[in-house]
């Protein structure tokens with residue numbers, strides 16, 4: 001049984017204040033930071049799950065302009081929601097988002113659940129998204145983990161002598177809950193996420209700019225390993241990183257995305273999005289539109305499996321030998 005870790009109570013207040021002060025000065029101006037509307041927060045969090053901030057910002061504005069309230073989303077044609085999702089990828093999120101909206105509208109007249117436990121009952125909402133909505137919409141002092149928060153907590157508060165890596169999420173979650181300053185959960189979680197996104201990055205943490213540096217456990221460790229150090233702009237030596245440097249794009253192998261199942265799922269949805277509303281596409285025409293070399297005798301079973309998966313996920317409707325977006 002892993003023992004819980006506790007933050008050092010003599011340094012915690014200074015670390016909290018340093019992070020909050022840094023955030024006040026350096027926070028990016030992101031549209032979901034100026035609202036407490038749970039619907040807007042939900043849309044942002046669903047979009048941010050697998051898409052970068054820069055790509056999300058314009059899509060977030062366009063989505064909320066078209067569907068400004070939870071009721072608008074619940075009542076929209078699913079095809080329109082899928083069309084609005086174009087450019088974000090992982091289209092299943094659009095269908096899940098609408099399922100959530102329809103459930104909240106039908107079960108509680110559009111009143112959002114407020115507790116983390118109740119939010120986690122919604123389809124497609126995990127511990128992170130539930131915590132983010134509870135915190136960013138309802139300003140609750142809750143802790144939750146995403147990639148950035150996990151990395152910052154682990155580096156700043158967990159030394160290898162405390163617990164050999166990797167630190168289990170359960171331990172980080174318990175530790176994270178002790179870090180949240182009372183009454184400042186919104187600012188704290190935003191700040192830690194921002195610090196992980198801008199300074200304490202996976203491969204090149206810029207410790208010389210970091211407000212946590214005076215008390216950071218990893219920084220203290222790295223300082224003792226000379227080979228990890230390099231000269232920073234302020235003339236001091238800092239850790240290079242605790243992970244190998246990222247290879248330049250030209251050196252990286254091609255990601256095998258084109259030709260993958262996900263690629264063809266996206267292609268089917270894109271083809272249907274481009275059709276006028278309520279238009280069907282015969283399956284006999286779909287194969288060659290997906291692959292110019294499509295051979296029905298050997299690839300028909302693959303195509304049917306692909307369409308079955310999309311149908312099961314609510315992204316398309318397969319009926320009478322044709323496919324269309326759901327109404």
Ligand code: SF4
Pocket residue numbers: 152155156199200201205206207210211212213216217218219
């Ligand atoms: S001092 Fe460096 S390793 Fe520590 S939290 Fe800051 S950026 Fe991350």
